[in-house]
Amino acid sequence: xxxxxxxxxxxxxxxxxxxxxxxxxxxxxxxxxxxxxxxxxxxxxxxxxxxxxxxxxxxxxxxxxxxxxxxxxxxxxxxxxxxxxxxxxxxxxxxxxxxxxxxxxxxxxxxxxxxxxxxxxxxxxxxxxxxxxxxxxxxxxxxxxxxxxxxxxxxxxxxxxxxxxxxxxxxxxxxxxxxxxxxxxxxxxxxxxxxxxxxxxxxxxxxx
Numbered sequence: 001x002x003x004x005x006x007x008x009x010x011x012x013x014x015x016x017x018x019x020x021x022x023x024x025x026x027x028x029x030x031x032x033x034x035x036x037x038x039x040x041x042x043x044x045x046x047x048x049x050x051x052x053x054x055x056x057x058x059x060x061x062x063x064x065x066x067x068x069x070x071x072x073x074x075x076x077x078x079x080x081x082x083x084x085x086x087x088x089x090x091x092x093x094x095x096x097x098x099x100x101x102x103x104x105x106x107x108x109x110x111x112x113x114x115x116x117x118x119x120x121x122x123x124x125x126x127x128x129x130x131x132x133x134x135x136x137x138x139x140x141x142x143x144x145x146x147x148x149x150x151x152x153x154x155x156x157x158x159x160x161x162x163x164x165x166x167x168x169x170x171x172x173x174x175x176x177x178x179x180x181x182x183x184x185x186x187x188x189x190x191x192x193x194x195x196x197x198x199x200x201x202x203x204x205x206x207x208x
Contacts, residue, residue, distance in 0.1 A: 027060035060192035100186035
């Protein structure tokens with residue numbers, strides 16, 4: 001091997017190593033002993049409200065503790081108490097995770113959706129980027145509304161009216177907010193390149 005080829009190979013290896021290191025260090029989890037006073041307060045409030053330690057997207061969000069606290073507060077309602085109910089909320093979350101190709105959201109919420117009553121074949125169709133073949137009337141309303149909002153950045157009059165007639169104005173606002181909230185979390189996780197466990201099922205990458 002001549003010197004030029006060796007140098008090119010060495011630079012390529014260095015670039016790959018550096019890229020990996022940068023990805024791992026983008027927004028690393030902050031050890032509790034290194035929390036600022038504001039971060040410690042935000043983490044304590046999270047644990048007091050959720051009854052679990054800080055986890056998932058809230059770890060990178062803790063780099064901005066006020067954002068983390070406000071996001072947690074919004075999620076307390078949208079995930080657990082929304083007017084469309086937890087089952088349909090989980091369906092909205094899966095559709096949003098698929099749009100953002102967000103593996104961690106999918107890893108967490110696909111089992112929760114199935115446990116809440118969303119059939120596994122529905123979640124598989126969503127993972128593959130397909131509209132599920134068989135949906136209940138409520139699931140169809142949610143899929144139409146959320147899919148249009150994510151793909152078209154708006155919702156057609158027929159889809160809006162069906163959603164409003166079924167869920168009311170509050171339901172429409174809540175469903176839209178769930179899309180926005182989990183898009184926020186998905187963006188934060190994608191920016192941080194937050195890793196899923198090695199044995200987790202990842203979403204297939206779809207052509208854009």
